[in-house]
Amino acid sequence: MLPLTYLPHQTANDWLGGCDSEKFAELVTQFLAELHSLKASGNLPKLLLVEPDPIRFLARFIAACSANYPVFLSNPGWVKAEWEQVLSLVQPDLIWGEADRVTCSLPAFPDISLKNLTPSLTTESHHAQSGWIMIPTGGSSGKIRFAIHTWQTLMAAVQGFQQYFQTNQINSFCVLPLYHVSGLMQFLRSFTTGGNLVIVPFKAIEREMREIDPAEFFISLVPTQLQRLLHDSHSSDWLTQFHTVLLGGAPAWAELLQVARKHQIRLAPTYGMTETAAQIATLKPDQFLANQSHCGKVLPHARITIWDANLPLGANQLGQITVQADSLALGYYPEPGFGETFRLDDLGFLDEQGELHVVGRNNDKIITGGENVFPIEVEAAIRATECVADVAVLGLNDRHWGQVITAVYIPKNSAISADSLRLALSDRLSKFKQPKYWIDVKSLPRNAQGKINREQLRQIAVDWLATRSTDPASE
Known part of the structure; x- marks a missing residue:
């Protein structure tokens, strides 16, 4: 239509x-x-x-x-x-x-x-x-590109969402930007299924809490927004009333998910991107509350396979995530070029039940002393110490180790230091996974969807390192 x-x-x-x-x-x-x-x-x-x-x-x-x-x-x-x-x-x-x-x-x-x-x-x-409908995406590099969609690819995503959640009418409470795929798809789900739509800037969310019956609505959040709402008892109680709280845009950390479970938030962690018109895999709320932690099953309009080089892999085998979907963009403007298959930089596996587990991005992988380390695991361990308000991990080039693990963090209070973080992390990660450098900052370069701008993060780390003469091999 x-x-x-x-x-x-x-x-x-x-x-x-x-x-x-x-x-x-x-x-x-x-x-x-x-x-x-x-x-x-x-x-x-x-x-x-x-x-x-x-x-x-x-x-x-x-x-x-x-x-x-x-x-x-x-x-x-x-x-x-x-x-x-x-x-x-x-x-x-x-x-x-x-x-x-x-x-x-x-x-x-x-x-x-x-x-x-x-x-x-x-x-x-x-x-x-x-x-053609061109939707901007910055990814983690910060370079703006436009994914080429059509009305048909966007409608395929809406229909897949409908089938997966077994609902004809989709009501959306939107606090995300409409020019981004995360906000645009909320509008399209409601507009094309006869649902209601409420649009509220996230900063004004408390003012609008009484305007709707949350039990009839889906709300989409990024992890940093969820964290902020869970810190307030009034807003966390309000979140518990939603039909579903979709969570995407950036990886969520284990501590945040546990707090959401404690509050009995009907959370649905999602996996998707601008190129696929938002989510293509989602963990349903009942599974989340049953203490499952992965990305759930693939939505009906998409198919995910795991590859190693040119070979498809079986259950529980780690490899590169590859997507085929009716909602897949044609390519990046100006050239269509995805074809029917989109090979991602993300690494993960499908278990025996067909549930998707995402480990991290291949380009973000740190190789230190011959060992592979994924930032998402290190970040989760650092967050679990409850010593930081935010953290991002990357690898810096090093002549001895190949790369050294570096944590850029916002301390929760002035008493938190690199030494206290090292001590708090000592029994949470193997030694080769523990950061060699700790960089204390006031803020991290995240966009409105919560994604870290990796180029800016690296520049912060490089600038900091230029002021030091310490050789990590001696630490």
Whole structure:
């Protein structure tokens, strides 16, 4: 079904919490008329959607999809360097929405707002097919890319979600950014299944707690958000009432999951990414509360296999995670190229029951003294000491060990030192897995989804190391 097909039914249902659903429909009609006027003049511009208001963002998005225009979703909060990167890659014909957010920060860039459309740019820029929906992803590197989706790939993800959770109508309480796949898919699940949608900035979540019956809603959180809500008894009690609390965006640590179980949160840890239109494996809440800790079964619209080089592996054999899915993106803009199979950098295994276990990223793996160490395991052990507010682990090059394990951490209080952390960790990890360097910082470079920017993290560690003369081989 096409996007506009759902609009009359949803408008009659008054589905959009905190907003007049008829007003939303009027906005879609208004924005669609703008696009039709452009099409009538023979133009098919690439749209860079820049809209901080969530309702107007969604109305523009539905209009663009209905008109079959190629649309690039963007983060209105990007800074100058990020806008330069995006504009160089996309070379949009039209910045649709608040163009001033871009053009004012880049005065040398031509005005490509609606009132001054310059379609000649398309002759020198990458081509974009009609119907492409480009969703930004920064991964762990911080370099912005756009995964090429279509209405069909996004709908495949919605249908897989419906089947897996055995629900026809999906109500969503959204605190995640709509330009990101995690927020966008919450909107699409509700909009296309006749569900209700409440959109609330995470900072304002306490103000909106009484507005809905949580028992009828799904809410999606990243681990750092869950941690913050569990620290407050009022918000943790509120979370217990949700039908399901989806958790994704970044790996969760064991201590956080145990606290969630203690509060009887109906948590559903998920595994997915922008390239797969969000989750492709999910642990159901009843399994989570039964003390299971993995990523659950694969959703109906996807298939996961584990490979070692060019050989598929059997149950409980560790290898590279490979995905086939109806929701799989076509590739990264400007070139489709994924085909039917997407080989990930993540390492994991499927057990006898077909449950997915993720060990870590191959590129993040640290090889120290010939031993393989995964940061996720070391980070979990450090968090379990309850001495840090946050931590990220990486490997730094070293002439003696190949790499040395380095922990960049935020201490919980001023009494926490590297020595106290070493002592607290001594009986939790084998010696070769324990960090040689400990770097005390005020904050870690995480994005809105909780993912660490690995390039920035490495730069923090390199800069710190440059101030020291200690040889880790002597420690």
